[in-house]
Amino acid sequence: MSETERLQRAIQATIAAGYQLDSEAFSFLSAIASTDDPAEVMKKAVQRIETLGTKPTFIDKDFLEATVRKPETAEYPRMLHNKQA
Numbered sequence: 001m002s003e004t005e006r007l008q009r010a011i012q013a014t015i016a017a018g019y020q021l022d023s024e025a026f027s028f029l030s031a032i033a034s035t036d037d038p039a040e041v042m043k044k045a046v047q048r049i050e051t052l053g054t055k056p057t058f059i060d061k062d063f064l065e066a067t068v069r070k071p072e073t074a075e076y077p078r079m080l081h082n083k084q085a
Contacts, residue, residue: 003033010038014059017046024061032068041068 001009007030014021021029029038045067049055056063 007033007038010042013039014042014046019046019049019056020058022058022060025059025064028061028064036068044068 010029011021011026029041032038032041041064045059045064048063048067049059
């Protein structure tokens, strides 16, 4: 499947879930399409949104960047905090 097809699939899934991407988020998703599966990134993003109290209509670039960060990187500060307690 080409990058364009993968990107289209991701956008279709996002819209089907009831969300939209702002222009910077779309550009970000396009840029990472060569290394990451955009549909998988959007699946994770929608899963994260579903846990939020207030759900946004538009998904922004910052939210996507946080979604694609490595889990061990995101957990590191919490692990440090837990060790100090």
